[in-house]
Amino acid sequence: MTSNRCQATTARGSPCSATPRPGRPVCIWHDPEAEEARRELSRKGGRARSNASRAKRQMVDAALTPSELEGFVAVALRSVLDGQISPGVANAVASLARAAVAVREETALEARLAELEAAAGIAGGSGRRWQ
Numbered sequence: 001m002t003s004n005r006c007q008a009t010t011a012r013g014s015p016c017s018a019t020p021r022p023g024r025p026v027c028i029w030h031d032p033e034a035e036e037a038r039r040e041l042s043r044k045g046g047r048a049r050s051n052a053s054r055a056k057r058q059m060v061d062a063a064l065t066p067s068e069l070e071g072f073v074a075v076a077l078r079s080v081l082d083g084q085i086s087p088g089v090a091n092a093v094a095s096l097a098r099a100a101v102a103v104r105e106e107t108a109l110e111a112r113l114a115e116l117e118a119a120a121g122i123a124g125g126s127g128r129r130w131q
Contacts (some may be wrong), residue, residue: 004016004019004020005018005019005020005028006018006019006020006025006026006027006030007020007025007026007029008026008027016029018030022035028041064100066101066104069097069100069101072093072097073093073094073097076089076093076094077090078089108130
């Protein structure tokens with residue numbers, strides 16, 4: 001009969017509550033034959049928790065359409081006029097909106113340049129001319 005809990009004990013002496021590996025009495029953390037698998041899980045876990053990884057996940061979820069961006073700027077302006085937020089906060093919103101528009105425009109220009117280079121048969125055109 002196989003148990004649904006690891007048969008090993010933790011460093012504190014309590015029973016491990018992890019699920020054992022298939023066909024093994026212990027979990028991946030207590031299995032001496034799973035050292036490489038543990039290292040790979042640790043590497044993946046570290047990358048998944050990195051600031052860059054979190055930022056990428058949030059950027060996709062937080063991307064605003066042009067009309068949403070315009071709406072936020074309008075709300076900030078209205079909030080300044082109504083005295084609900086300071087002009088400094090609205091200034092920050094406007095600066096971020098300008099930056100978002102600039103990034104969109106540069107990305108669109110690079111894509112268009114790459115299309116034109118491909119159509120013209122220009123080999124090795126990266127689409128990026130300035131840094």
